[in-house]
Structure formats: structure tokens, C-alpha cells
Amino acid sequence: MATGRNENIVWHPNKVTREDRQRVLGHPGLVVWFTGLSGSGKSTIAVELEKMLNEDGKAVYLLDGDNIRHGINADLGFSDEDRNENIRRISEIAALFQDAGIITLVSFISPFRKMREYARERAGSEHFMEVYVSTDFETCCQRDPKGLYKKNIKNFTGKDSTYEAPLHPELVLDTIDTTPAECAKMVYEEIKKRIR
Numbered sequence: 001m002a003t004g005r006n007e008n009i010v011w012h013p014n015k016v017t018r019e020d021r022q023r024v025l026g027h028p029g030l031v032v033w034f035t036g037l038s039g040s041g042k043s044t045i046a047v048e049l050e051k052m053l054n055e056d057g058k059a060v061y062l063l064d065g066d067n068i069r070h071g072i073n074a075d076l077g078f079s080d081e082d083r084n085e086n087i088r089r090i091s092e093i094a095a096l097f098q099d100a101g102i103i104t105l106v107s108f109i110s111p112f113r114k115m116r117e118y119a120r121e122r123a124g125s126e127h128f129m130e131v132y133v134s135t136d137f138e139t140c141c142q143r144d145p146k147g148l149y150k151k152n153i154k155n156f157t158g159k160d161s162t163y164e165a166p167l168h169p170e171l172v173l174d175t176i177d178t179t180p181a182e183c184a185k186m187v188y189e190e191i192k193k194r195i196r
Helices: 018-025 042-055 080-099 113-123 137-143 180-194
Strands: 030-035 060-064 103-107 128-133 171-173
Touching: 030 042, 030 080, 030 113, 030 180, 042 060, 042 103, 042 180, 060 080, 080 103, 080 113, 113 128, 128 180, 171 180
Parallel strands: 030 103, 030 128, 060 103, 128 171
Antiparallel strands: none
């Protein structure tokens, strides 16, 4: 995992604080990190939630795993090392968005606990909410919206690459008995408690 450490680089302070930015936007920043297997419903829920928050006048932005791999992370594959670097980069971006006062929805499989913890540390635990979209492997295979489970993809999470479920997420969503809109509403209600 790249760290970019250089002894000749120093952090340059700003004159505008996080509180200043929050005052302009009317709410604090927050990272809402959706994790779960491919096909679990992460992106579908996040898209619904982004629309709800936007309609409520909140500054919100969705960082989706597939979309990010078209640009910033286009150079990364799917080895464990590349997956970690994928999450490291998006953790840094999400932390910056959060510092800017934006409610940042992050929809990435993010299979490893240590990297999700890294994301929490970068944003600050008080500004981070882990949402586990707890859809079982068999259901994800049946849904298979991208046709990925039918392909013989090497290092595919849930098949031949490990997914470590969260131990203490702030919210667990069941997409088998609950619709994406209902799940989005549950997350929305939790967010409202945190950005008062």
C-alpha cells in the first residue's frame, strides 16, 4: 500500500476551518461507507439516498466503486494489494469531502476490515458511519445485476477472494425483506441524527 511519505512535505494550514465550511452549508460533513458483496444493493441504496438528501437541501456526493475505477483508480487491478490501494485512495478523498462539509456516500465492496478501519480513521470516527448491506452470497448470485457471478473472474470477492463482514457497523441493512427505498430511508433517518 502506497503511503507517499516524504520528509520534505509539510501540511499547509488554511484560514477557513471545518466549522466555517459547515456554517456555509448548514450541516457538518459525514462519510457514509456502504460495504457488502457485489449485487448486495449498495449502489442502488446509495443512489436513492443521494437523491433524498439532495432534495432535502443537503450537500451530498456519491463515490461509487465502479465509477471511481473508470478514472482515479483505473490503474488498479483486483489483487489484495490493489484492492487495499483502491480503498486507501478513496478513503483520502472521502475524508477531504467530509472536511469540506459534504455528506459523502461511499459505495465500495471494501472487503477488508483493516481498510474500512483506515477509512474511519481518516474521516474521524465521529464523522464516519459504516453501513453493512448484509445480503447473503446466494442472493447476490441470483441477482447478479452485472453478470459477474456467471463469469470466471479471478479474485472475485465472495467466491475465491475473502470478504470480511463488519464486526460493529453503525447500521445493518437487509435487502431481502426490505426495498432499496426503505433501506435508503433508514440510512437517511440515521444521518439526520448525526448532522443536527
